[in-house]
Amino acid sequence: MSQIETRLTQEFNIIEKVVQWRRHLHQHPELSFEEKATTTYIGSVLSEIGIPFEQVSPTGLIGYIRGNGKSEKSIALRADIDALPITEDNKHDYVSLNPGVMHACGHDFHSSNLLGVAYLLNEIKHTLDGNVVLIFQAAEERIPGGASAIIASGILDRYQVQKVIGQHVSPQLPLGTFGFKSDYAMASSDELYIDISGRGGHGAQPQLNLDPVIISAQLLVGLQQVVSRYADPRIPSVLSFGKVIANGAANVIPDSVHLAGTFRTTDETWRAKALEKIENLIIQTVNAYGASAKIEIKRGYPALFNDPTLTTTLQSLAAKLYGSEHSISVPTWMASEDFAYYAQKYPSLFYFVGTRNEEKGIVSELHTSTFDIDETIYERSVEFMFKGAVSVLQNL
Incomplete structure (x- = not known):
C-alpha cells in the first residue's frame, strides 16, 4: 500500500476540491428524476479528471476506470445524487439556491466523496488488477428509485461487476467513526x-x-x-x-x-x-x-442485506486505519434505501459515516431543514472508500 499512501499524501489537496464540489452540489439541489444540472456537473468533473462515462437513464451517470488489463472483473462504488423538497434553514454561505429544495440527506456529500475517490483511483489505475464502475445514481428518495433502472440496463453485468459498495452519512455517529452492520442493515419500506x-x-x-x-x-x-x-x-x-x-x-x-x-x-x-x-x-x-x-x-424498496464477508473486510480495514473505537457495529436502521436492489444481485456493503460534531453544533437529523455535515470528515471518508475499493479489488 506504499504507493497508495504516497499518492494520498501528494494529492491531499484533492480534499479542497471535494469540498468545492460538495458546496456546488449543495447550492444547486434537484429533486428525484429531475437531476439534469447535477448530472451535467458531475459529468464535467469526471471529464476534467479524465474518466469516461455514459448515461443509462435520463439523469445520473456511470463512470468507468479501467485497470491494467490483467482482469476484466470490476467492483462498483455508488453515490446517490437527488435532493429533497425541503426549504433550507442554514446560515452558511453555500445554502441552497433552489427554493424549497435542499440536500437534507447528504447526497451532495456522497457524490462529492465519490468524485474524490474516483480522482485517486484514476491516478493509480495502472496498478489495479481490475476495474472500477462509478455509479452516480438518480432518484433514491422517490419510489421506484433509480437503482433498478441501472441494474435493468445490464451495464453492471457488461462491466462484470462482482461487488458493490455504498455509504451514507450519519448525524447519529460521532465525527470520524464508521458504522457497519452485517446481514440486514436497513428495512424494506x-x-x-x-x-x-x-x-x-x-x-x-x-x-x-x-x-x-x-x-x-x-x-x-x-x-x-x-x-x-x-x-x-x-x-x-x-x-x-x-x-x-x-x-x-x-x-x-x-x-x-x-x-x-x-x-x-x-x-x-x-x-x-x-x-x-x-x-x-x-x-x-x-x-x-x-x-x-x-x-x-x-x-417500496426491499430490505438491505450487507454481505457478511465484505462487511468484516471493510470493518477490519477501518479499525486498522483509525482504531477500533472508530470502526463500530451499529444496529439495524429501519429506514430504507434502494441500494438494496444492488445487494439483491451482488455481494454488497452499505456502511455509515459519522458526521456529528456537537462542538460545532452539527447535530441535526437527516431530512431536516438544518441538516449539515462537518466537512473535515472528507479526510477520512475519501481515504477509507479509496483504500477499501483497492483492497476489495485486489482480492476478487
Missing part, C-alpha cells in the same frame, strides 16, 4: 393509503350517520396488532401512520377519512404476509361497520 367512505352528517345525530372517524380510529389501533401479535418478535417490524385527514368539524361528521402510513421490516417472507394481513384486516373492519374502503399498497 411500503406505503399504505386508505380511504374510508361512510356517511357524514350532524355530530348531534350519530345514529343517522356512518362515522368514518370512528372506523379509522379502530383501524389505527387494530392494525398495530399485526406487528404485536403476528410478527415473530425477533424480526424488526414497524407500522406507522403519519397522515389522518377527516375534513369534518367539531359538530360535523365527515363522509370520508384518508389515512397514509408506512410498513417496514427486514424479512421479505414476513413482509408479504404482513401486507396481506393488513389488507384483510382493513377490509374486515370496514365491512363490519357497513362502510367501504379503497386501499392502495405501494411497494
Whole structure:
C-alpha cells in the first residue's frame, strides 16, 4: 500500500476540491428524476479528471476506470445524487439556491466523496488488477428509485461487476467513526393509503350517520396488532401512520377519512404476509361497520442485506486505519434505501459515516431543514472508500 499512501499524501489537496464540489452540489439541489444540472456537473468533473462515462437513464451517470488489463472483473462504488423538497434553514454561505429544495440527506456529500475517490483511483489505475464502475445514481428518495433502472440496463453485468459498495452519512455517529452492520442493515419500506367512505352528517345525530372517524380510529389501533401479535418478535417490524385527514368539524361528521402510513421490516417472507394481513384486516373492519374502503399498497424498496464477508473486510480495514473505537457495529436502521436492489444481485456493503460534531453544533437529523455535515470528515471518508475499493479489488 506504499504507493497508495504516497499518492494520498501528494494529492491531499484533492480534499479542497471535494469540498468545492460538495458546496456546488449543495447550492444547486434537484429533486428525484429531475437531476439534469447535477448530472451535467458531475459529468464535467469526471471529464476534467479524465474518466469516461455514459448515461443509462435520463439523469445520473456511470463512470468507468479501467485497470491494467490483467482482469476484466470490476467492483462498483455508488453515490446517490437527488435532493429533497425541503426549504433550507442554514446560515452558511453555500445554502441552497433552489427554493424549497435542499440536500437534507447528504447526497451532495456522497457524490462529492465519490468524485474524490474516483480522482485517486484514476491516478493509480495502472496498478489495479481490475476495474472500477462509478455509479452516480438518480432518484433514491422517490419510489421506484433509480437503482433498478441501472441494474435493468445490464451495464453492471457488461462491466462484470462482482461487488458493490455504498455509504451514507450519519448525524447519529460521532465525527470520524464508521458504522457497519452485517446481514440486514436497513428495512424494506411500503406505503399504505386508505380511504374510508361512510356517511357524514350532524355530530348531534350519530345514529343517522356512518362515522368514518370512528372506523379509522379502530383501524389505527387494530392494525398495530399485526406487528404485536403476528410478527415473530425477533424480526424488526414497524407500522406507522403519519397522515389522518377527516375534513369534518367539531359538530360535523365527515363522509370520508384518508389515512397514509408506512410498513417496514427486514424479512421479505414476513413482509408479504404482513401486507396481506393488513389488507384483510382493513377490509374486515370496514365491512363490519357497513362502510367501504379503497386501499392502495405501494411497494417500496426491499430490505438491505450487507454481505457478511465484505462487511468484516471493510470493518477490519477501518479499525486498522483509525482504531477500533472508530470502526463500530451499529444496529439495524429501519429506514430504507434502494441500494438494496444492488445487494439483491451482488455481494454488497452499505456502511455509515459519522458526521456529528456537537462542538460545532452539527447535530441535526437527516431530512431536516438544518441538516449539515462537518466537512473535515472528507479526510477520512475519501481515504477509507479509496483504500477499501483497492483492497476489495485486489482480492476478487
